[in-house]
Amino acid sequence: MIKYRNLVIDPKYRAVILNGKHNELTNYEFEILYLLVKSPGQVFSKEQIYNQVWKSSYYGAEDNVVSLIRRIKKEN
Numbered sequence: 001m002i003k004y005r006n007l008v009i010d011p012k013y014r015a016v017i018l019n020g021k022h023n024e025l026t027n028y029e030f031e032i033l034y035l036l037v038k039s040p041g042q043v044f045s046k047e048q049i050y051n052q053v054w055k056s057s058y059y060g061a062e063d064n065v066v067s068l069i070r071r072i073k074k075e076n
Contacts, residue, residue: 002037009037028053029072032065 002009008017014030016023025033031053036044046065047058054064 002034004037007037009034025072026068028064029068032068033072 001011006019009015010017011034014025014027016025016030016033032049035049035052044052049065050056050058
């Protein structure tokens with residue numbers, strides 16, 4: 001479980017709680033958020049995020065990564 005200020009991420013139950021409110025994320029949204037939170041200070045390229053989350057090669061799919069990060073920011 002990762003706790004940072006008012007954010008709690010529980011990878012076992014794939015739960016994200018912000019300000020005491022449970023947030024529903026898609027699988028890909030959760031995986032991106034979890035990747036970023038468990039690696040504080042590390043900078044990832046869109047290609048690195050895609051390769052780690054989708055577990056496949058990156059073929060110009062930057063729109064997928066960017067749109068999911070936008071949704072994560074908007075929802076939280």
